[in-house]
Amino acid sequence: MLELANIRKVFNQGQHNEYWALKGIDLEIPPAQVSVLKGPSGSGKTTLLTILGCLARPTEGRVRLNREDISGLPERFLTEIRRRTFGFIFQQFNLIRGLSAVENIILPGYPGGTPRAQLLARAEALLADLQLAHRRDAKVEWLSGGEQQRVAICRALINDPEILVADEPTANLDSKLSAEFLLILHRLAESGRTVILTSHDPLVVESAVVDRVYSLRDGLLIEVQHARRAAP
Amino acid sequence: MKPWIEKQHHLIDFTAQSLARRKGKSLGLLVVYTLLVFVLASVSLYTHALRNEATRILAGTPEIVLQRLIAGRHDLVPPGYVERIGRIRGVQKIEGRLWGYYYDSVLKANYTFMVAADREIAPGEIVVGPALERTRGLSEGNGISFRSYSGELHTFIAAEVLPHESELVSADLVLMNEADFRRFFAYPAGHYTDVALWVANPLEVRNVGVKLLDALPDSRPILREEVLRTYASIFDWREGMMLALLSAAILAFGIFAWEKAAGLSAEEKREIGILKAIGWETGDVIAMKFWEGFLVSLLAFLIGYVTAYLHVFHFEFTLFAPVLKGWAVLYPSFALTPQIDGLQVATLFVFTVLPYTAATLVPIWRAATTDPDTVMRS
Known part of the structure; x- marks a missing residue:
């Protein structure tokens, strides 16, 4: 369970272009569910996602992970938590060009010192699960958009994280691939993982796989919608 | 300990892949770097071997050579001179030379x-x-x-x-x-060019030299150790001259290496952002870059040193011989005894591998400490 209490975030503090991206957010992300942060551009949803995913610290407020306050932890510990607890899928996929699919997938496992054979076995299982085993050794720049995203999902899952964070995951996908992606998210939530994503794509926001939608505007949480999950 | 070793193994793997992905840049750097090590190692190996060769050859020469001087210039040793020296204690053998x-x-x-x-x-x-x-x-x-x-x-x-x-x-x-x-x-009868003296006790050589000066004030005793020192100075001087001439090339390499090692491309910065976002710590990124600098410089050092060794001891120092051997119509053609001095290797290693490795680390610090959330916004 992830809880945020009175989260505020400022950029360029004290300068002429000081900007408050978040102005006091309180919310709870329930475990093993799909939650969506929605809102127009500039509403603060990506900033909120970076704070939820321990990629950034709030200027004010508390972040609690499984009841433990993690907002004041030094960078080293926060990185450790990020690596063990969170898996990230970025809008541009952010794969490393020149490396094969499998090499990209095992990258988050390097700092933990997990033996290579173990990492490769996990990566191969994930690739097989997402029907991508045949593209194992292909350089990522040779993959299609949908394949790249599935590699990004595998990479996000390599450390077996409790929470999956995705920023605008369908922005570069067509409707068919977006539907496939949502299906994957559904399976992950079913297997007990918490999924948090930002999106303003109606296909995602109105999808049956989504359990909760948090609407943001001008750095404030304006609405929380609960939906009963049904099979997509 | 095992996860730490495994982690370093992963980082080296990733570094090797990164270098392979940037073939042009990596190879260019390696070639220039190897060339520099090659030149420095060639000069240093050659002068070192030459000094040792001179020492080895001079080991069989007399401890003192006595010359007679007139108006500060070398003159012939007159008859009776050699006999006068024979009475100095400590002198084992004496010989007039022509x-x-x-x-x-x-x-x-x-x-x-x-x-x-x-x-x-x-x-x-x-x-x-x-x-x-x-x-x-x-x-x-x-x-x-x-x-x-x-x-x-x-x-x-x-x-x-x-x-x-x-x-x-x-x-x-x-x-x-x-x-x-x-x-x-x-040549006038009874005269000699100079006189060679052998002294049994090496500790006595200087004393014998002083006694010679007292007994024959118009003479100049030249000790073997002075000859050795002169040879060493000549080789040091030539080595220094050559390195001075090469300093422009060394400086150019320094600038090149700094630019190549320090200048992170947009792609490299992007990669660092991704690595941080997926759970790499600042320390991991720095360690990765350390391995990159270390591997490049170590490889260049090894290739450069081995090629220099072959150049000096198997190809007679062809490229730089005229500069270091000096000028002569009758060039001696000689093969030097191959030898490696540990201190010399260590010095070269410290002056080539360490600065480059350090140069790769300084700028990476800045890139590695960027917030991982920047990748979300790129």
Whole structure:
């Protein structure tokens, strides 16, 4: 369970272009569910996602992970938590060009010192699960958009994280691939993982796989919608 | 400990892949870096081996050579001089030497004519150095004529050619007997060029030198250790001159290496952002970059040093020999004894590998400490 209490975030503090991206957010992300942060551009949803995913610290407020306050932890510990607890899928996929699919997938496992054979076995299982085993050794720049995203999902899952964070995951996908992606998210939530994503794509926001939608505007949480999950 | 080793293994793997992905940049850097190590190592290996060779050869020479001076210039040792020295305690053996220079207008080269004290040479015969064998086509039994300074032509038969192993000191040597030498140069009877003294106790050499000066104030004793020191200075000076000339190239390399190592491309910055976002710590990114610098410089060092070794000891230092050997018409052709000095290797390692490795780390610090959330916004 992830809880945020009175989260505020400022950029360029004290300068002429000081900007408050978040102005006091309180919310709870329930475990093993799909939650969506929605809102127009500039509403603060990506900033909120970076704070939820321990990629950034709030200027004010508390972040609690499984009841433990993690907002004041030094960078080293926060990185450790990020690596063990969170898996990230970025809008541009952010794969490393020149490396094969499998090499990209095992990258988050390097700092933990997990033996290579173990990492490769996990990566191969994930690739097989997402029907991508045949593209194992292909350089990522040779993959299609949908394949790249599935590699990004595998990479996000390599450390077996409790929470999956995705920023605008369908922005570069067509409707068919977006539907496939949502299906994957559904399976992950079913297997007990918490999924948090930002999106303003109606296909995602109105999808049956989504359990909760948090609407943001001008750095404030304006609405929380609960939906009963049904099979997509 | 095992996860730490495994982690370093992963980082090295990733670094090797990164270098392979940026082939052009990596290879360019490696080539230039290797070239620099090659030049530095060649010069250093060569001068070191030359110094050792000189020391080895001079080990068999007399401890003191005494010259007579008139008005500060070298003059002939007069009769009776050698006998006076014989009374100084500590002197084991004493020997008046006869030697001089002869200019061969055919080759436009100087030979060293000398009377051999340790071998009998028949009248009319000479023993020649290997350079004469090469340049004048002399071999055993051939005759050669030299015109003396008085204009008279003297013909000698080459009885023997000196072995090539001693070429560093005997390339231009012509050995003959005393009577032939005195006749050829019209050298006054009883006079010598200088006097060689052997001293049994090495600790006594300086004392004997002082005693010689007291007994023969018009003489100049030259100690073997001074000759060695002079040789060392000459080689050091030449090495220094060469390195000074190369300093512009070294500086250019420094700038090149700094630019290549320090300048992170947009792609590299993006990669660092991704790595941080997926759970790499700042320390991991720095360690990865450390391995990159270390691997490149170590590889360059090893290739450069091995090529320099081959260049010096198997290809006779072809590229830089004229600069370091000095000028001569009769170049001695000699092979140096291969040897590696640990301290020399360590010094070269410290001055090449460490600065580069450090240069790669400084700028990476900034990139590695960027917030991982920047990748979300790129």
